[in-house]
Amino acid sequence: MEWYRILGSIITLIGSIFLFLGALGVFRMPDLYNRMQAGTKATTLGTILTLLGIGICHYEWIGQILVIIMFIALTNPISSHALARAAHFKGIPLTKGSVTDKLKEKENIDVVVTDKLNENTEVEVD
């Protein structure tokens, strides 16, 4: 009985529990943005832990498993970011208890700032 096999399988178990909790969050959370949070952050961590556990267990596979982990770490944030942005522009409402909406504030501020900048540049040119 090698110790690394037990270690790897325990890490895999922890990762799969994170995956299950992420899916539970996708099912239970009240609005789209909370669901997205559970469905991307928890599942990313869960997948990385699962793959690492299997990589420790079969140590000769570790190269390809690290490549898969790198791909997931690069691609998963992009897709969730694009989805959240699209949902916000589509006007899908936040849940009732939400406190703040920074993107909306940012858009309003952005308009003001660019106006000011334009004025400044015009003044400088003149």
Place this chain on the structure above:
Amino acid sequence: MIKRIFSAILLLGFVFVFFIIVNNIEEATALKGVGKEYAERSGNQELGAQNIVTAIIVTYRGLDTLGEVAVLFIAATGIAVLLRRKKKKIDPGKKKRESSEILLTGSTLLAPMIIIFGIYIFLNGHLTPGGGFQGGAVIASAIMLLFLADTSYKINHNVFGWLESLSGFAYVLIGILGLVMIGADNFLDNRILSLGTFGSILSAGAIPVIYTLIGLKVGTELASILDNMKGDLE
């Protein structure tokens, strides 16, 4: 109403036929026929390819694959003919929404990686799962990511057209080389190059070359299908 009754009768007929098939299926326990023949020949390292599916697609059934590529080419040509561009100006009020900074940066980082990964897939077609069709689809996906991220991205039609025609031409040329060098009934034979050691990357004769050509052809064709479907008015 009568249409609904006819469709219900048709579906019930399908259910009946499928029920008979499921009841009478006998589970396969051994290879037989062509499958056994191909497996034994590959076990004797006749072609030097580890992946038997690749050996069947590229060499044993190479003529069928040529036909499949021709079907793909005809479909792409049909789409290009049906959706030919009209010269029209987009009114400036109805512009597409630009994508975000993160998606733009991420796509410029990821697209070359995806293309290199596609090349890896079709160069390793004889060793691991994958090959020209999968690699071509991966390359087309990279171009699709660029379409999605950058609204003003355009592919170079000259380069794509030349790449597609040249790879198709070279594919047929390699097939004819088999006729010339090996024998009269050996169209698309991979033994025109040396077989090499079983299991290394430079082995299996001409299979990596043929699969690279198929990969380039499928990738450019799928990308041009996407470009035509996107069809921005100039």
Place this chain on the structure above:
Amino acid sequence: MNITTIVHIIGFALIIIGFWGMLTQKNMIKIILGLAIVETGVQLVMVSFGFIEGRTAPILDSAVELSKVSSLIVDPVPQALVLTAIVIGVAVNALMLTFVIRLYQQKRSLSINDYKELKW
């Protein structure tokens, strides 16, 4: 119940659902989606014809002994057929969608009931 039977039932159920959708839906894009489901079902059934329980994938790396290959691997021929069929399938779907786009540009409608010129 063995695995081949299970996959047969799944594939046939997908085929029947796809046909049901194609016969009852009015929207032409949805009819093509039904055809895509039928394609998936047919491909599943075709691959399951070559599956033999307890055997491994037809790739001869170090896990497969070369001297008795034909008693260790599943049937590779259906896999080779299905592989090309999938790639052809997406091109054919794109061609059908192109027809739908052209029809829409003629009549400004996606409903199949509006195209009655060739009905007897």
Place this chain on the structure above:
Amino acid sequence: MTNLPEILFQVSTYFVSAGIILATLRLIKGPSMADRVVALDTFTVISISLIVLIACMSSRIIFLDVGMVYAILSFIGVVAVARHLEGGL
């Protein structure tokens, strides 16, 4: 004690399957299409784990290539639907 890793891998597979069931429920329920896209996103991430677990159970390294293809391509579908939703296609 000797097959403790195998038992733990089986338990992991059960957890992953339960995750798939929950995400399927969200796919059925999802009031808007954006919720269904979230379910699709969750499916893709979970199925990468499932693919690698299947590779581990059949102990063949070649199955990892499929996981690599899925890991690098699965986000493109979600990005496509997102770009369609925000009107940038």
Place this chain on the structure above:
Amino acid sequence: MELQQGIFILMGLAMIIAAVLAMHVKDLISSIIAVGVVSLFASILYLLMQAPDVAMTEAAIGAGLSTLVFLYALHKTKDVEEEND
């Protein structure tokens, strides 16, 4: 029941549910997403049936290309409608 058969039955049920959803739901984008889910589970079934080549093809095609082709067609048929109005 063995674990492998359990995974087969679970995947099959999820595929059938997604297919019925794709045909039943009114919203076309949801329908396209459901077809994507069907092809995702089909890819896992191919892998379980020891066909990694087919699984890889289904993953590469079904993940993005097929979805985007349908979305482009949807976009174009809506676009002309807006011009007409």
